[in-house]
Amino acid sequence: MIVKPNNSIIMRIIAVFLQFICFSGCILAQDMKPITLNPPDLKRGLPVMEAFSLRASATEFNDKKLTLQDLSDLLFAANGINRKDVSKRTAPSAMNAQDIDIYVFMQEGIYFYDAAKSILNQIVAGDQRLIVAGRQEAFAKAPVMLLLVSDISRFKMADDAAKLDAAGKDAGIVSQNINIFCAGTGLITRPRGTMDLEKIRSILKLKESQRPMLNNPVGYPVK
Template identity: 45%
Template sequence: MRKNYVLALLLFLDFLNVEAQPGSMIPLPSPDLHKPLKSVMEAFAERKSVREFDTMSFQLSDLSQLLWAANGVNRPAEKKRTAPSAMNAQDIDIYVFTAKEVFLYDAFFHAIVSVVKGDFRQMLAAGQDFVKRAPVVLLLVSNLERFPRGTDEQKKQWAAIDAGMVAQNIALYCSAAQWRTRPRAFMEVSQLKELLHLSAAQEPLLNLPVSY
């Protein structure tokens, strides 16, 4: 009973008010596959990149929808994802930057894992202050070591394509949900790699601020 109460409470909390210790995992609500959204064709017709973002806090349930659409597990028995990847390498990791904390999305547990506390959205903004207004900024990082073969140059090409696939999923979901987003390549890469303790094989490629 107590476990159910805590889970229900989490569903109603503002996402930005969720506090977690680094390394701890916060389960996300299951994605609602029947949530009323605009049609695929309407999402295509209305997709756009914006520079104006609402500062309203993101709900945990909405973050769940967004991350699952971006690169969640849609065929659990096969461990396959909503976004394709070269050789099914599943090389793209999604980091979630908020005003209070940075999280890593764990697609197989459909949960977010606390990485570091603090507001580091300025590293993603790279001088474009409108990015810091968005309550959530998603960072797409490719782990080149997950590709089973290929030259370094090929792996970098595949990584860029895979990141683009995930970014398009994010953009189309935001369009269908009537949210705001913008895919971006500008960011402070060296600072981000140090902050997130990324290896030489992990490359930050794109970031997307998201708001209602």
């Protein structure tokens, strides 16, 4: 014998289903809160020549989380806005294209650095550091991995080869800002070209013009 569910049961199932969707949406919205960064501490760090003397690529990271101040200062040094009146940055860029965006991978998820608002907007929940580490999995231990993505559509020149050339140079400068900031403040980092490009493109839903160029895992020294 086949028992047909009556309309009220079907309506109740649909209602429960809709409540579930709404509830999980609310949880998601709550979890994806932006992180408000602190103003940069402009007085910290070693004299610049001492920082140069210490600059080195780290080979090993521990998983101790960065303080909010360290994270805030790191991002300001990397590519923050240092001249608000003209909206220019700590890193120069070819033709002032400001093509480099920073995606911040942490245990909690992936964040987009909004330099103008000085906030991190979460775009993906959950730990995705392994896809930045790529085949060098040990680097996923670093509490923060900064992924430098150039949007080459911000260059006005005609051919893609010239755009990519400028993008590589701009990413190199942002990465070196990170290297010198870390050397001068007791943090460690390593500039890296290795990463899982395919998975990064897919999880970040990158446009064709957005090119992951380099990444820097950042953390505290392993004692």
